[in-house]
Amino acid sequence: SSLPIYIDPRKYANHEMALEGQISLNQLKELCAALASDVGEVAVHLNFKVDEDRRYIATGNLKTQVQLICQRCMEPTPYDVDIELALAFVYDEDHAKNISTEFDPVVMTEGEIVLAKMIEEELLLALPVVAYHDQSGCNPIALKYASSTDDAPDDEENPNPFSILAQLKAKS
């Protein structure tokens, strides 16, 4: 089931419509720039309605698996994304400020939103700043190469001077 490119959230909310479908990661160029692979699908599920404050809202979730670069061995590592969405559709940035914190404001342009763009922004927010394989999940050959170029001091051999200071203070 393919999803529409543009949607009018007011129409969807007024008719209490749902959106359910898949979008290919390779359609999300900005997101793919942060990934090790553009292969995969995002499962999208959204339920629209007008709430008691007459706001156009949508709740639902996004699910996908992306490949991030492990910062220890520099090889791809899978990362599961499963985020709950609570969106409120507004006309401009001023209206966005008035939305309570339980909703993420989404600004409509000429009463419409570009669905893929909105999904991409939510996914970008959900990605971790750095990713690592699980313990011992790193590629050992790549790890050896990556660590040989890393001359950062080892934390365990060089105790934090502030923790020594704290110990001295505690004793006095």
Ligand SMILES: [Zn+2]
């Ligand atoms: Zn790794």
